[in-house]
Amino acid sequence: MNKTYIPKKNLPNTWYLIDAKDQTLGRISTQIASILKGKTCSSYTPHCTNMSYIIVINAEHIQVSGQKKSQKIYYRHSGRPGSLKKETFEQLQKRIPSRIIEKAVRGMLPKNTLGRTLFTHLKVYSGTLHPHNAQNPTILSLN
Incomplete structure (x- = not known):
């Protein structure tokens, strides 16, 4: 008879720090999503939240391959008629660089x-400074 495994609720929070400087957007975001979902943990349970938090710094230096800098388009819509806004990767990188990684991971x-709930565990900052030094994050090198 199969039994459902339910992990303990009192697992400690683990914080990870990822430097996105000169990293490829798709490769870094897939690794972030798998860590957030808990697939790297030995007690992975698909229906439970993993208590890992990820801090991403240097989001303004993220890279994309090919012609995506000018061809990739980000859309947003307020819900009002005629209010669809379009932005290329370059324009969004100048305006809000952290939103690029957030949209990729959220998808x-x-x-x-x-x-x-898992998306709230992701903290993205465009520069090198972040307010989470008290959590003593573990530095991850994603290569």
Whole structure:
């Protein structure tokens, strides 16, 4: 008879620091999404939140391959008629560089309440400074 495994609730929070300087957007975001979902943990359970948090710094220096800098388009819509806004990768990188990584990772997480909770565990900053030094994050090198 199969039994459902339910992990302990009192697992400690683990914080990771990722430097996105000169990293490829797709490769770094897939690794971030798998860490947030808990697939790298030995006690992975698909329906439970993993207590790992990720801090991404240097989001303004993220790279994309090929012609995506000028061809990749980000859309946003306020819900009002005629208010669809379009932005290329370069324009969004100048305006809000952290939103690029956030949109890429959000699209890789589940589309339900679990995915929305996991997304709150991602902290993205455009520069090298972040306010989470007290958590003593472990530095991850994604190569």
